[in-house]
Amino acid sequence: xxxxxxxxxxxxxxxxxxxxxxxxxxxxxxxxxxxxxxxxxxxxxxxxxxxxxxxxxxxxxxxxxxxxxxxxxxxxxxxxxxxxxxxxxxxxxxxxxxxxxxxxxxxxxxxxxxxxxxxxxxxxxxxxxxxxxxxxxxxxxxxxxxxxxxxxxxxxxxxxxxxxxxxxxxxx
Numbered sequence: 001x002x003x004x005x006x007x008x009x010x011x012x013x014x015x016x017x018x019x020x021x022x023x024x025x026x027x028x029x030x031x032x033x034x035x036x037x038x039x040x041x042x043x044x045x046x047x048x049x050x051x052x053x054x055x056x057x058x059x060x061x062x063x064x065x066x067x068x069x070x071x072x073x074x075x076x077x078x079x080x081x082x083x084x085x086x087x088x089x090x091x092x093x094x095x096x097x098x099x100x101x102x103x104x105x106x107x108x109x110x111x112x113x114x115x116x117x118x119x120x121x122x123x124x125x126x127x128x129x130x131x132x133x134x135x136x137x138x139x140x141x142x143x144x145x146x147x148x149x150x151x152x153x154x155x156x157x158x159x160x161x162x163x164x165x166x167x168x169x170x171x172x
Contacts, residue, residue, distance in 0.1 A: 045138045052131045059124045063117055070113045077106045 084099045 045134055045141065049131060049134045049138070052127055052134060056124060056127050056131070059120050059127060063120045063124070066113050066117050066120065070110060070117070073106055073110050073113065077103060077110070080106070 080099060080103055084103075
């Protein structure tokens with residue numbers, strides 16, 4: 001929190017700790033405005049955020065599953081290459097070609113899995129960006145609601161002053 005940038009009338013969203021720190025160390029009068037977000041847009045944003053988190057969990061589990069499969073295939077490939085190395089002098093040409101084909105197939109499977117992992121990571125990044133946008137929208141909405149509540153408070157003060165003036169006029 002950069003206190004030197006704040007001026008009278010500025011509106012900021014603070015954590016309770018930041019509020020206490022600012023209140024005790026600031027030359028500016030610090031006041032609070034509690035806003036109860038009951039707007040249906042906030043509810044929708046919260047739902048969208050939960051949905052994004054759910055998608056993120058699914059993507060994480062898919063990435064983990066694919067990484068496990070990738071590890072298994074890499075282990076299998078390593079075993080085949082080791083067997084091929086050990087038995088290279090004993091294998092016939094057809095057996096050697098068969099092993100080479102199997103190694104190529106496993107390499108292709110590993111490449112496919114790596115591509116799928118990259119795509120899932122890309123989807124995960126997009127999901128994170130979507131989540132960030134939802135949080136930003138939610139903050140903007142809460143800020144707008146706070147400003148609306150502040151404006152409503154000022155209008156009520158003006159209404160009270162007008163009532164006082166009317167009462168004075170009616171008494172005279």
